Amino acid sequence: MKSLKGKTVFVTGASSGIGRATALAFAREGARLLLCARRLERLEDFRQALVEAGAPEVHVFALDVQKRSAVEKALRELSSEWQEIDVLVNNAGLSRGLTKLQEDDPQNWEEMIDTNIKGLLYVTRAIVPGMVSRERGHVINLGSTAGYITYANGAVYCATKAAEKAISQGLKIDLMGTPVRVTSVDPGMVETEFSSVRFRGDEQRAEKVYQNITPLQPEDVADAIVWAASRPAHVNIHNILMTSIDQANSTVFHRHS
16 A cells, blocks of 8 residues: 555545545545645635645645636645645535436536546646656545446536546556546445535435435545555556446435335
8 A cells, every 4th residue: 555644635525425425535644635625614614624634734725626717726826835736636526416418507517527527627727747747646536336327317417427437548558657646536326515516406306316325425535536546656557447236326215125
């Protein structure tokens, strides 16, 4: 197992869910944490817990990855002590709506494409050249079972996660000949704010998603991310496809009676 102590880990969308759990998991490994999210106050509130968990240093800042100029500026202006990122976790992502394509609000598409695809690309483009020049680094992208099988009323979200899968594969090919690693971690149903965001705060509708089923927890995904990052430097974990025992793929579930 490769030690992560003292390594600089950058997690996007770290204010809740998988991103928050991932930050905490890396803190327990003694990593230095660089965290961003749109909700800065949540990151500020979280900072002390990360230090107590074992992170020697934590730097947080507000960032909406949908905005290319903001991404470029924020990462360019990082102080020198935070510039050398060892592990990038492209976690920021969302889903909007669950509607037939021909009836959907195009604004939902804009948000998903701009966050899940373009945001991932903007951050990756800003960080990876430094990894190549330093001859070390690991990019871990958050995918989904939705990138493997499209489900009804989710065409655009599924398309964004299929794009993440292709981008991860393409990036690994482009990085051949360098020591920089690329992993896609692709979970199924995870109990987070995901459904609440998808349904724009309709908590009753969001709760029904998890009724009579045992979903993954954010900590399960965080554990997989840290495991991939801690493999020996010559080992690249290309992808981790993971679900709870009650899920077979993005369309087949077992719901308890």
